[in-house]
Amino acid sequence: MGNSTSMVIFMSAFSLMAILMTLSIQSIDPCSSSLLSNALANSTVISQLNSDSSTCPYNSLSFNNNMYNQANIQRGSTGNMGIGATILSIFPDWLYTGFNWITHSGIFIINIIGAPYTIAVSLFPVQYTSFASAIGAFGSILFLWFLVNWFTGKDN
Amino acid sequence: MIDVWTVFNQTGSFGIIIDSLTQHWTGSLHTTLIIILMCLLLVASFFHMPEILIIVPLIPVLLIFSTIDPGLQIVVALLSLFLGYILYSILPFR
Numbered sequence: 001m002g003n004s005t006s007m008v009i010f011m012s013a014f015s016l017m018a019i020l021m022t023l024s025i026q027s028i029d030p031c032s033s034s035l036l037s038n039a040l041a042n043s044t045v046i047s048q049l050n051s052d053s054s055t056c057p058y059n060s061l062s063f064n065n066n067m068y069n070q071a072n073i074q075r076g077s078t079g080n081m082g083i084g085a086t087i088l089s090i091f092p093d094w095l096y097t098g099f100n101w102i103t104h105s106g107i108f109i110i111n112i113i114g115a116p117y118t119i120a121v122s123l124f125p126v127q128y129t130s131f132a133s134a135i136g137a138f139g140s141i142l143f144l145w146f147l148v149n150w151f152t153g154k155d156n
Numbered sequence: 157m158i159d160v161w162t163v164f165n166q167t168g169s170f171g172i173i174i175d176s177l178t179q180h181w182t183g184s185l186h187t188t189l190i191i192i193l194m195c196l197l198l199v200a201s202f203f204h205m206p207e208i209l210i211i212v213p214l215i216p217v218l219l220i221f222s223t224i225d226p227g228l229q230i231v232v233a234l235l236s237l238f239l240g241y242i243l244y245s246i247l248p249f250r
């Protein structure tokens with residue numbers, strides 16, 4: 001462990017990065033699909049992804065792509081649901097009526113390995129999906145490495 | 157007419173437990189979730205689990221939940237600071 005000054009500087013820089021990212025993304029593109037910036041800016045976009053009444057301004061970056069065509073999106077669509085729908089379909093409700101260790105260990109490990117990918121894809125707007133996927137895949141492999149080291153008793 | 161089995165099948169064991177703790181003990185959802193989070197961290201520390209494997213998966217979930225329950229925003233902020241501390245401990249440039 002280094003000295004506490006550099007630790008405080010690193011943690012402050014880490015927080016400032018999120019704040020700067022939020023301010024810059026929200027100023028350039030108020031309708032951005034970036035999860036972190038939406039959450040920090042208390043934006044209504046995150047909770048109204050499929051609503052017709054949007055407060056997003058006309059002619060902003062994501063308006064024409066995501067908001068203007070919302071009236072044509074089918075409600076209750078099963079498209080774009082990804083791995084969540086897959087997991088829900090292979091683990092039906094009646095399986096949860098009891099607690100079994102196989103299922104919940106699997107969910108635990110799937111969540112840990114999938115989290116860096118989810119975060120990376122959520123951090124960036126939808127236009128940068130391939131870039132975010134590369135970072136997320138790296139993070140997932142890194143977490144798999146941490147997990148294996150933990151299982152084998154190497155403790156980081 | 158909603159019967160108890162419909163509710164159970166829609167919420168599951170964890171939903172029932174969280175609801176019960178909120179109604180009969182803590183009084184607010186974010187307090188229940190914070191207590192569960194503390195217990196999770198305690199159990200993980202018993203098994204020498206790396207903190208980053210617990211903290212990182214929780215952040216997107218808590219971000220989503222914090223749009224419903226703003227009381228969780230402070231938890232997200234504290235977890236982010238803790239994540240900064242963990243990354244500082246792991247990364248080689250310190």
